[in-house]
Amino acid sequence: MKLTVVGGGSTYTPELIDGFARLRDTLPITELVLVDPAAERLDLVGGLARRIFAKQDHAGKIVTTTDLDAGVEGADAVLLQLRVGGQAARQQDETWPLECGCVGQETTGAGGLAKALRTVPVVLDIAERVRRTNPDAWIIDFTNPVGIVTRALLQAGHKAVGLCNVAIGFQRKFAGLLGVTPSEVHLDHVGLNHLTWERAVRLGGPEGENVLPRLLAEHGDAIADDLRLPRPVLDRLGVVPSYYLRYFYAHDEVVRELGTKPSRAAEVAAMEKELLDMYGDPALDEKPALLAKRGGAFYSEAAVDLAASLLGGGGSPYQVVNTYNNGTLPFLPDDAVIETQAAVGARGATPLPVAPVDPLYAGLIANVTAYEDLALEAALRGGRDRVFKALLAHPLVGQYAYADGLTDRLIAHNREHLAWA
Template sequence: MKLVILGGGGFRVPLVYRALLADRSPGRVTEVVLHDLDASRLAAIGGVLAELAADISDAPSVTTSTDLDEALRGADFVFSAIRVGGLAGRAADERVAAGCGVLGQETVGAGGVAYGLRTVPVAIDIARRISVHAPDAWVINFTNPAGMVTEAMSAHLGNRVIGICDSPVGLGRRVARAVGVELEDAWLDYAGLNHLGWLRGIHVQGRDLLPDLLSDAGRLESFEEGKLFGAEWLRTLGAIPNEYLHYYYFNREAVEAGASRGAFLLEQQKQFYAAPSYESWDRTRLEREQTYMAETRDEERDNDDLDGGGYEQIALALMHAIASDKRATLILNVPNRTTLSCLDADAIVEVPSLVDANGARPVAVSQVPDEGVGLVTALKVVERATIRAAISGERAHAVKALALHPLVASVNVARKIVDAHPFLAEVFRS
């Protein structure tokens, strides 16, 4: 199979290639094409992949290209992991939002809207070109904001674009460990949007183990989300939220903490790309994982949490299920259909989905908690307003998308963000 990775010069690409090297399944990926607009980054990551494959005789071949149409031809799968504006764009999102007194995290709040505004037009163009040059390819979208971008691309690719995120699986893995079971033996009852979901149950042999966990403060606070939210709040919710909900439940504290991860990663990766090697990549990767959401914690991350959910393994499992028509259940970003009653059929939601050769279909889950319905519906409105603004280029719609976000909640602040942001001010002029 041929896999095309968009954003092929990105820092996390070696994680995907490392998973492909370990894959011995029939019908595995044999050809990888890295596409990126930055030839120097492509060369850097290509060198790291060559080191990884040095002693593996049947490693998937790797080629690089800055020509998107050329890269796409003959693709079986396209993995989209682009970052429009690079880390400099993320740093600007955070800086401008903080200057206006609101959260700037890259997928949450003003930062997420700004990221979406510059990403959606590029993602739509990519979707159109895939439909022309690789009409039979399946697209796996990891580009953030993942739910919003997947919904924008689905207008052109239909159900052939599927969004993935490693946060729900990372949460599931930590909860499974806390209750003493293997994740593979459990079914996760999870519902919401990307970076806005709740684990409502963890079922093993017909029994939900979550109530017992919620009643045991010691076990509950033994893993990342328990430490992040606290046992008392999780018991009040009767569910375990995705870690990104910390930015909603503790928004004032998050704003005061003044997270500036974009600037940190920008400087960190400058050092890696200046002298790339597998050793420097792995060292930088570990530091990146150790500092993930550091502003929300009073202590270092537990070693058991550093691997997160393994988005590369999710992508691999998704590709195998489709290519081999081998059924699998994965938490994915897919059209809602009738799964969540608070949203329409076309809304992209993040829920357990059954995957086979026909793609991914959501399965029945518990509904979003009552106190989460308002957030989910409001954020879906924001996502769609952002898509509309990105397509139209109209300032009024960009202001609307920002102002309607619960973590901005001000027309005047939204206007200030648009006017102060170097990208938004240029594109969305008065």
């Protein structure tokens, strides 16, 4: 089995490598190719990857290359983990929206739109090259904004499934609080990528006992602290929102906070420098503890599980993924991409039936889906008016003066990545 990681020079990659090594019985990789245009980073990450495989007695071959076409040739699955523009672009995404009084964040709001505009054309070019080389390969997208990128891939006819680590993070967290194994925890996880709610936590499968009320009663303070939301909010809702919902539920508070401290991008850039120095140490043969602070917790387990199921192996029967709605949420079009529990196999992902969604959540889901429609149109066709309309539609913007100012800033800061600008 050959698997290719595009963006393999990412500091995330050793987390992925560690999972491939530990879970080789689930996903028996014989060849792993790391593709990245940044040759120096790729050499550092590739060296550590080989040492991790060797330490854990994994017989698979690890290849590094800057040649995308060579890297994807013959791959059974291609995993995308790109950051177009690097941390420098992320730094901009997190700062210029604050000038207009809006949240600066890399996957939602104006910053998320900027990332989508930079990313979608690049991902589609990669996917076309994969299809020319190996039309049967699955594409697993971990590149943010996952919902928009996955929709672009699916609409272009690619065999693609989107992946995020939010759900598996909740699964692992809840399993620890309940004292059970993660495989016993089934989430009623519904919404869009980075806009989801856990409406039930069931033990044993989709029909199991819902223990979410017990979790909130016994561990509500700890869960609220993790989400940085007041405990009474969780009690009143009776659900556990994704931590990204704080940008919506406490927008003005978050904007004030972001204006008084260094950006997350600056923190990550410093961390990446330290990690790359570590990766260059020939004695290092395991992922360093610092990597846990970089983000992407349990990413490797989720990626292995999904790839194994898509390639006919031993993955879990149900997984939270990003895929076409196809009637699952009746208030959305079929070609909207939702994030939900799905049955995953060699033919792809099929969402499980979902109980009716409360209007409190359905309204926001529908609103953000409309924004994603416009954002994808802007990413595919370009133009200032399309960018403006997408921003005006986003619930974190929503005022024409803000949308105008943000449009000008977005184009100014991203001109080198926008072919039409």
